[in-house]
Amino acid sequence: MSIKVGIPRGMFYFDYYFLWKNFFNNLGVDVITSPKTNKDILNKGVELCVDEACLPIKIYHGHVDYLKDKVDYIFIPKMTSIHKKEYCCPKHIGLPDMIKNNIRNLPPLIDTEINLKKSHKNIKSSVFHIGKHFKKNSKTIAEAFQKAYRQYQEYIEMTTSKIIPIDINTKYKELSYITNVKKENYGRRIMVLGHSYNIYDYYINMDLISKLNKRRFDVVTAEMVKENRSREYAARLPKRMFWTHGQRIVGSAFALIEEKSISGIVYVSAFGCGLDSVLIDLIERKAKENRIPFTLLTLDEQTGEAGINTRVEAFIDMLEWRNRDEIDLSTHG
Ligand code: SF4
Secondary structure, X not given: OOOEEEEOOOOOHHHHHHHHHHHHHHXXXXXXXXXXXXXXXXXXXXXXXXXXXXXXXXXXHHHHHHHOOOOOEEEOOEEEEOOOOOEOOHHXXXXXXXXXXXXXXXXXXXXXXXXXXXXXXXXXXXXXXXXXXXOOOHHHHHHHHHHHHHHHHHHHHHHOOOOOHHHHHHHOOOHHHOOOOOOOOOOOEEEEEOOHHHHOOOOOOOOHHHHHHHOOOEEEEHHHOOHHHHHHHHOOOOOOOOEHHHHHHXXXXXXXXXXXXXXXXXXXXXXXXXXXXXXXXXXXXXXXXXXXXXXXXXXXXXXXXXXXXXXXXXXXXHHHHHHHHOOOOOOOO
């Protein structure tokens, strides 16, 4: 029987699932994921986690709890830095410790630190540390990662070819199956911004992307803007941003605002997220200067779908009045 590694379907799942899944598979290890977020997973996460944590962290606890009796290891890397001279949110860094503290009877965690703050080359030692759980030979581990990384590059190419990342994750089992993937076709776009785990977890945001598609708007997200482009725009900020995810979100928003290729922006934020509060302020101001409508959806475990629907419908109605009547309704108060 082969070894099973669990990857919880939360937090970095939405960014790096393909990379790590393929790496483990290339080492001959099976990967098990938790199901899509549902009421039970949310409730369990809320029960296990401290009240002060943000919603995605609570939900992540629910995913880990689901997996704990079904796998030999759970993969929860300590994500300190994923880019030179930059950091992740402190809650990402503390995640493995938080999980160990809050959930009993866990299988062994693979909680290797990923820290590229000094050099991207540091990924090598993290990869060997992870791979050594399953293979002794360093060359085998290196080859498994190189192959996974090439597969991951194909995935990144897909996302920057106007395909919403989660569509690749959910609809297509293997990248090689992708042929006629649905591209934009409504001729008008809304940018949905926020952390990947807030905008691609359909349970957290109550299927926001489908709601916008049903009203005949295409959706574009930060991951669909090429990284070098979003970095170029983020570099124009008067002060350098040290959070990698913040750079991506703010830079991609500035790029599309300036090229005026979007009808509006919906920002999806977790209640109490300090990083989001900085980003929201910067993006809302930029949108206002360029007369791009902006709305904010703040989520916690009490958020009801009726409230989200009302906000989204009102926002879309306003965009349609604007387009139809060619008037410049202010959406910023
Ligand atoms: S960036 Fe915000 S939403 Fe994400 S883990 Fe940190 S506090 Fe939570």
